Amino acid sequence: MQEVEKFLKECGVYFVATVDGDQPRVRPFGTANIFDGKLYIQTGKSKDVSKQIHTNAKVEVCALDKSGSKWLRITGKLVSDDRREAKVDMLEHYPSLKAMYSPDDDNTEVFYFKDATATFYSFAETPRTVKF
Template identity: 70%
Template sequence: MEEVKNFIKECGAYFLATVDGDEPKVRPFGTIEIFEGKLYIQTGKSKNVSKQIQKNGKVQLCAMNKTCNKWLRLSGTLVRDDRREPKVHMLEAYPELKRMYSPDDENTEVLYFKDATATFCSFTEAPRTIKF
């Protein structure tokens, strides 16, 4: 899991795909952290992405590292964690978000991956998969 987090952080941004009815929706994200042995992302409950995840938690993200010409696909189910502690952890890791979010507001949302499968890919090597 640490390898997955580090790879995504090196990329700087990743794209998260959700389902909205029968349509895929993809948008850029930038938050990724490990807290209490789980891989978390952060968003706002007022956003469409949050509403889509609450209806169908199955998501996939993709991150490309141009430096090494490798990419990562991470699939799993996102689960909302409403506790204050993971929100504080995420906002400490991404202090720029404190302008928009607070661990005590009604909007801040952190979600962790459950039943995740990460596949590292490149054009020159066989894919390598990690499950957590």
């Protein structure tokens, strides 16, 4: 899981796919943080992505490294964690978000991956899978 977090952080931006009815939706994300032994991401409760995850927790993530030769795909379910400690930890790792989010507002939301499968791909190597 640490390798997955490191890859996402090095990419800077990765894409999360959700389902909205029968329409897939993809958008950029930039947070990845291990807390309490789980890999977390962050968004706002007011965003459509949050509503889509609450309706269908299955997501897929795709991240491409800066060289363009390696990428990562993660499939799994996202579970909302309303604990203040989880929000505080995320915001401490991403202080720039503090201008928009607070652990005490009604908007900040963190999710952790459950039953996740991460596969590392490369043009030069055999795919490698990590489960967490």
